[in-house]
Amino acid sequence: MGNIIVGAISQGVLYAMVALGLYITFRILNLADLTMEGSFTLGGATCARLIFEGVSPLVAMLASVIVGALAGCVTGILHTKFKIHHLLAGILTMTGLYSINLRIMAKPTLSLLRIATIFEDVLRIGRYPSAILIGIIIVAIVILLLWIFFKTEIGYCLKATGDNEQMVRSLGMNTDLTKILGLMLGNGLVALGGALIAQYQGYSDINMGVGIMVIALASLIIGEVVIRTRKVALSLLSIVIGSIIYRIIIAFVLQLNFFSTDDFRLMTAAIVMIALIAPNFLKREVK
């Protein structure tokens, strides 16, 4: 049982990266960006292929961030310059990415068995603890950078764009650019999440991104329920905590024998549905 929880925590920390990406596109920019289902796999595929070819894991992860950002850029340009609805723009990019991901991996599943990844257990503390440690270090660096970024002029403009586009234009900032930038940033982080997960599980798979948006959404919403805050730094932290809680819930439910891993996505969808619907019922009771 202890092992299951430690495993859940390690997954929670690593998947938090994806939820951080979603936070930027969904919460900050107010866009429902399905690109991430493709850019998550893209990140995993790119990283796995590069490591497979002998590139160092850190460089491979950096490459994942860049290609993820490019995917976000494509969606951003489709949405802003060609006025395609953000949902459709994301779906178009995601669909195209499926083929690109297959090309990158050259097969549907690319195994990293017996190849060194970022998750080498150099401290000899066990697979899960070292994954948690490395995951926390990487996530902490990303949160710190994001926190600093959202204190800058462009960071504020990004926040204002999701809130009030007209105002940002009146201030002389191009909202097309802020949206593209936000989508690049978000998908870069999602791809980094894909790279981490591919290394963690030891393979990248063409379908690893399916349903990832709802998984990230679950983490985001659970985090918001647990820590109610309007401060960026705390919001970012709450996402990590939400992601860990989400994994622990899933691990417990899977323990119940009644459910199998096949029910994983149904459970995820149910968690998000409950989290979204519950506040309505609570409000009604107060009235």
Add this chain to the structure above:
Amino acid sequence: MLKINNLTKIFDSGGVNEKIALENVKLELEQGDFVTVIGGNGAGKSTLLNVIAGVDEYQPNNGTVFIDKEEVNKKNENQRAKYIGRVFQDPLKGTSGSMTILENLALAKRRGKKFGLAFITHKKEKDDVIKRLKILGLGLENRINVDVRLLSGGQRQALTLLMATIKKPSLLLLDEHTAALDPKTANKVLEITDKIVKKENITTLMVTHNMKDALKYGNRLIMMHEGKIILDIHEEEKKNLEVKDLLALFEESSGSHLDNDRMLLG
């Protein structure tokens, strides 16, 4: 400051719903002019402001707009922000609700500047922001760290006005900026407007549907009808005018009755 030559804007040109919103409009404003703009629905008041501001769908079919003697036709809305401060009818449009008063004003101070990776350091700006907020006389200077979404419509509109002018614009555009407020609050916001515009000597175009306000404020009044400026009344002449004179002038110049109740009641 502002010069407009032969401005024509036709919506759906050549289509079934063709509408001439502006027809050969000429207008020249001197530095410090505070011009009130009145006219019935569809007279072209808001279209005029949108064309001047460079809003995407409002590219003129003909004519040129000069601000500070510079032709701005090719510049889009965000490029023109350098010259223009703007307040809309909707109090939600001018401010970011999820940011604090201080954050909103800190952004507004950078209007027209290139936004980069420099930090928004509030400390440096705090004193100036507080000083400016005091001008509004709404006590907002004590609430600078409050999220703007918690403010009332009138407070938000006053804040938007301050945001539009905190970095002095070459031209201030006010598009019925008090229309969504209750009469008392509207008057308060108008008085603040008057105070700021006079103090900073800002060239201003203020669209209003209220004839009394149009006469009370500003040093010049223009009336629009069917896309044209049909009346242009300056200083002394304007001072001696009353609402009934304005109505008579309107009927004389347009050859029609004013059928807009909202304007008569104002």
